[in-house]
Amino acid sequence: MKVTIIVTALAAAFAGPVWAHGANNKRDHPHLERPHVHERTTIVVSCFRGPWKDVIWDRPNSNFVDSLVNAGYTYxxxxxxxxxVCRDDSLVGNPGAMKAAMERIFHDAASHRNRNH
Incomplete structure (x- = not known):
């Protein structure tokens, strides 16, 4: 009697991982087979510069911050x-440099986005 219980317990213990693996098999769960789709992320770089070329009143517009949040950053x-980006004096009046700076930040792994975009 004890031998039967021990053999049954051992069989169940060894069959458990096999059953668990089978339950997570992609063939059994078609929703796991969806191809990974890369969504295009648009970041609107928009700054209020003020009337001067100097960096005095420069602040990000709300659509810039909101687009970063939508791209996966915390607020x-x-x-x-x-x-x-808006307070960098080397970027004033240079939209190409602003775009390049934002792309560099976005693609930097240390930029601490919440999601993988």
Whole structure:
């Protein structure tokens, strides 16, 4: 009697991982087979510059911060990135450099986005 219980318990213990693996098999769950789709992320780099060429009143517009949040950044991180880009005096009057700076930040793994975009 004890031998039967022990053999049954051992069989169940060894069959458990096999059953668990089978339950997570992609063939059994077609929703796991969906191809990974890369969504295109649009970030609107928009800054209020003020009437001067000097960096005095420069602040990010709300659509800049919101687009960073939509790209996966937390609000504090998005606001910090937007402030940094808008207050960089080397980017004033140079939209191409602003775009390049934002692309560099976006593709930097250390930029701490919440989601993988």
């Amino acid at each position: 504090p991180t998005a606001h910090a990135i937007a402030e940094r």
